Amino acid sequence: MSTSRPDSNRIPSLDGMRAVSIMVVLFAHAFQTKNFPTLSVHRLSLLADGKLGVRVFFVISGFLITTLLLKEKAKTGRISLTAFYKRRVLRILPVYYFYILVIAIVCGLMLHEIPASTYISASTFTTNWWGVWSKPFTWPLEHTWSLAMEEQFYLTWPVLLACAGPRFAGRIWIPILMLMPPCLRFFMWHDPLMDHLFYFQGDSIASGCLLAFLLDRRRPQMSKIFGFFPALFRATALVLIFLNILLASACRRLDIPFPLHLFVMLHPTVQCISICYLMGSWVLNQNGVSYWLLNLAFVQWIGRLSYSLYIWQQIALIPHTANTFPDQWSLAQWATTFPQNLGFVFLLAMLSYYCLEQPMLRLKAHFAKIPAVH
Numbered sequence: 001m002s003t004s005r006p007d008s009n010r011i012p013s014l015d016g017m018r019a020v021s022i023m024v025v026l027f028a029h030a031f032q033t034k035n036f037p038t039l040s041v042h043r044l045s046l047l048a049d050g051k052l053g054v055r056v057f058f059v060i061s062g063f064l065i066t067t068l069l070l071k072e073k074a075k076t077g078r079i080s081l082t083a084f085y086k087r088r089v090l091r092i093l094p095v096y097y098f099y100i101l102v103i104a105i106v107c108g109l110m111l112h113e114i115p116a117s118t119y120i121s122a123s124t125f126t127t128n129w130w131g132v133w134s135k136p137f138t139w140p141l142e143h144t145w146s147l148a149m150e151e152q153f154y155l156t157w158p159v160l161l162a163c164a165g166p167r168f169a170g171r172i173w174i175p176i177l178m179l180m181p182p183c184l185r186f187f188m189w190h191d192p193l194m195d196h197l198f199y200f201q202g203d204s205i206a207s208g209c210l211l212a213f214l215l216d217r218r219r220p221q222m223s224k225i226f227g228f229f230p231a232l233f234r235a236t237a238l239v240l241i242f243l244n245i246l247l248a249s250a251c252r253r254l255d256i257p258f259p260l261h262l263f264v265m266l267h268p269t270v271q272c273i274s275i276c277y278l279m280g281s282w283v284l285n286q287n288g289v290s291y292w293l294l295n296l297a298f299v300q301w302i303g304r305l306s307y308s309l310y311i312w313q314q315i316a317l318i319p320h321t322a323n324t325f326p327d328q329w330s331l332a333q334w335a336t337t338f339p340q341n342l343g344f345v346f347l348l349a350m351l352s353y354y355c356l357e358q359p360m361l362r363l364k365a366h367f368a369k370i371p372a373v374h
Contacts (some may be wrong), residue, residue: 011067013282015303016294017060022306024053026342029317034337051195051329052241052271054146055204057310059275062157062208066095069161070216079162088154090360095352096147097123099311103140108316115139125151128196139322143314152198153205166342170213177206178269186265195266207272219284226281231288234281237274243267308352309345316344 028050030036073079100122107114118138121127128145161171181203184196194200214222239246244267251258282291293299302309318336335344 002152011064011283012286013279013294014060014064015300015306016296017056017279017282018303018306019299021053021056021060022302022309023308024056025050026317026345028053029313029319030338030342032319032321033317033341034320036338049104055201055268055271056275057146057306058149058201058204059208059211059272059279061153062205062210063212063276063279064155064208065154066161066209067216069158070166070212073161073166074216075298079158081158081162084158085154090363092147092151094360095308095357096144098352098356099315100141103315107140114141121148127290128152128198139318140314143310146310148264149196149198149201149205153202157205157209157353165370170210174206174210174213175200178210179182179203182265182269185268186261189261191263201268203269204272207269207276208279211276215280215283222280223284226284228279230281230285234278234288234290237277240274241271243270305346305349305353308349310359312348312352313345316341316348 017099032361069079069084096301100119104119115138117130118127118141122141122144125144125148127141128148157169160173164173184200188194188200191200244263247263248258282294284289311353317338335341
């Protein structure tokens with residue numbers, strides 16, 4: 001297999017990281033669907049961590065958006081919030097609202113009662129704040145909590161950068177957002193909404209913003225740091241990302257309690273920093289087997305599909321506990337059963353990407369003040 005051709009408008013390895021992230025999410029959700037191989041359940045259950053996949057998306061988002069805004073500031077002397085929000089609207093909203101419309105039609109036909117509050121919270125990007133999980137069948141819209149967090153980031157960070165300037169934002173806002181979530185997780189680690197609120201998870205986005213600042217302001221120094229035994233430190237970063245699994249296994253073998261409270265507080269931040277290291281290493285050091293794998297043409301293609309895959313997977317990867325289609329919907333039952341549900345996800349994502357997302361991306365280019373970076 002060949003790697004994709006170099007493209008100056010695309011940051012190396014980001015699409016590959018998106019591909020890995022979405023495959024982790026797809027695996028975590030497919031793991032809960034009908035007919036998933038039961039012999040694999042015990043060994044693979046700890047790897048079915050959709051939160052980790054979403055966390056990688058958040059880090060990428062913080063890094064990419066900050067990189068774009070800093071480049072615009074350097075080139076034009078200012079940040080155009082109007083142009084930024086036009087680009088974000090064209091990038092996010094058409095696919096997103098079309099999906100919500102499809103869910104309203106399909107669930108209406110199936111007589112599944114998704115409450116109006118769920119549609120309202122999803123449509124207003126406030127799912128992570130209130131009541132989407134209060135009814136039996138809200139699964140098709142539950143993943144909108146992560147899009148809500150993204151939009152809340154878009155509403156605050158660019159405005160802060162444009163109005164207060166990169167110096168204030170980089171030195172004040174990023175450290176606060178890196179330190180606040182671990183402290184909140186320490187005191188409220190039992191809160192069921194903890195995984196979905198920006199205040200608890202903002203360190204993932206902030207760490208990506210921090211990496212963008214470091215590469216923009218300290219690139220020569222960062223090149224030296226990321227170039228120091230990259231294979232060894234990439235392996236170390238992977239170990240830290242999955243430290244919860246390794247430590248849990250060790251605790252079981254030694255029959256000692258797992259430090260859950262401490263891990264809930266600190267491990268998400270450790271994961272974010274480790275993800276940032278990997279991202280910086282692959283961006284600056286374009287070598288090694290892992291870099292080659294991430295930049296395979298097929299892997300990059302999956303990465304470009306990742307937004308549509310994330311949006312549409314929820315309609316096909318329905319947990320077996322919630323998969324209660326009426327008898328006359330036998331085709332729907334078949335399409336949401338493993339493994340054909342994964343094929344159905346990719347079919348929907350390709351239709352979404354080529355028929356809706358791509359035309360919007362071409363229109364989005366008209367609002368770019370600088371060459372688009374992905």
